[in-house]
Amino acid sequence: MSARRVGLVGARGHTGRELLRLIGERDDLDLVFASSREWAGRPVAEMAPEITNGLDFEALSPDDVAARKVDAVILALPNGAAAPFVAAIADDCVIVDLSADYRFDEAWTYGLPEIYGRDSLIGARRIANPGCYATAGQLAIAPLRGQLDGDVHVFGVSGYSGAGTTPSRKNDPEALADNLMPYALSGHLHEQEMARHAGETVRFTPHVAAFFRGIVATTHLTLKTAMSADAVRALYEQAYAGEALIRVIADIPEVRDGARQPGAVVGGFAVGADGHRLVVVSALDNLLKGAAVQAMQNLTLALGLPEGSYRPSPL
Ligand SMILES: NC(=O)C1=CN([C@@H]2O[C@H](COP(=O)(O)OP(=O)(O)OC[C@H]3O[C@@H](n4cnc5c(N)ncnc54)[C@H](OP(=O)(O)O)[C@@H]3O)[C@@H](O)[C@H]2O)C=CC1
Ligand SMILES: CC(=O)N[C@@H](CCC(=O)OP(=O)(O)O)C(=O)O
Numbered sequence: 001m002s003a004r005r006v007g008l009v010g011a012r013g014h015t016g017r018e019l020l021r022l023i024g025e026r027d028d029l030d031l032v033f034a035s036s037r038e039w040a041g042r043p044v045a046e047m048a049p050e051i052t053n054g055l056d057f058e059a060l061s062p063d064d065v066a067a068r069k070v071d072a073v074i075l076a077l078p079n080g081a082a083a084p085f086v087a088a089i090a091d092d093c094v095i096v097d098l099s100a101d102y103r104f105d106e107a108w109t110y111g112l113p114e115i116y117g118r119d120s121l122i123g124a125r126r127i128a129n130p131g132c133y134a135t136a137g138q139l140a141i142a143p144l145r146g147q148l149d150g151d152v153h154v155f156g157v158s159g160y161s162g163a164g165t166t167p168s169r170k171n172d173p174e175a176l177a178d179n180l181m182p183y184a185l186s187g188h189l190h191e192q193e194m195a196r197h198a199g200e201t202v203r204f205t206p207h208v209a210a211f212f213r214g215i216v217a218t219t220h221l222t223l224k225t226a227m228s229a230d231a232v233r234a235l236y237e238q239a240y241a242g243e244a245l246i247r248v249i250a251d252i253p254e255v256r257d258g259a260r261q262p263g264a265v266v267g268g269f270a271v272g273a274d275g276h277r278l279v280v281v282s283a284l285d286n287l288l289k290g291a292a293v294q295a296m297q298n299l300t301l302a303l304g305l306p307e308g309s310y311r312p313s314p315l
Helices: 014-024 064-068 083-088 132-144 189-198 231-237 288-303
Strands: 004-009 027-033 073-077 093-096 124-127 154-157 179-183 203-210 214-224 247-250 262-270 279-286
Touching: 004 014, 014 027, 014 288, 064 083, 073 083, 073 288, 083 093, 093 288, 124 288, 132 154, 132 189, 132 203, 132 214, 132 231, 132 262, 132 279, 154 189, 189 203, 203 262, 231 247, 231 262, 231 279, 279 288
Parallel strands: 004 027, 004 073, 073 093, 093 124, 154 203, 247 262
Antiparallel strands: 154 214, 179 203, 214 279, 262 279
């Protein structure tokens, strides 16, 4: 079968850069457009040498995108910008949206294959890609769904690439130097996203730090039935058995265990003396399993292609 034709909107961004690499590394996908208003006219290979087909960046409107004959479009736009593209693109074209815009929409498939399965993704045409902290938190919660009491607390620390390229205090290296910045102390969208999909009440406190990429989520859970740390770890090993992108370890994962890695690491598994209070730590790269790698898993499943294997990012 010939390679499937894919377009990328938001190609200048942090996740766009990783997506260019990941698409360029596959023989069964052909990138047919890469949209950026700021970089329009420049060769894509100048920014992403993995793209070798001579493509230039273009500034494409929703109608321009809709007029291209492609099998799939990946939207890597800031929150709130996807709707005109979604409205214009044909129903039979796959859309994978990286923003938060459709993560609460019943008509879209929420694509986190290791937790919610692959069946609903095969042949799906509208896929909402999960958020980065929300992926880390849900990986820590999912194996214990139905076995928890009370609220789940997720303490998250992200690298500043999580804040995108639009200048703000959260991606200003000067404001972040020798600093840790808490923000959105209640009601962050990922708090609602975790609660909706994991089916637990979640309290989430995000922080951003001076490193560029990577996330650690330290998750506090209360077990209905007392368990040992070994038993908890065995349960997570079983839940993620056979999942190439999820590694379960006994040690406590750190940011550098997840940064640049295509998958996530889940570990720590500390149980309090009462046997009920549990802390689980997950680490991943916000741009990879938190965004672009997950989008590639979702895209390939939707197109009926092998999910493929992923190597650490050289970027
Ligand atoms: N960064 C991260 O860690 C993660 C990000 N996400 C989500 O992925 C999406 C992309 O994030 P990220 O790559 O960080 O974002 P960036 O800010 O780095 O990039 C945004 C991209 O969108 C383009 N763009 C911005 N506004 C518009 C618009 N109104 N119309 C068309 N194009 C526009 C920009 O290029 P140009 O201006 O040149 O057109 C740029 O290519 C966001 O929704 C984000 O929430 C999800 C998980 C993790
Ligand atoms: C450090 C930082 O600012 N991180 C972003 C999360 C990144 C993200 O991509 O979230 P969405 O896809 O849900 O927008 C934030 O807290 O909003």
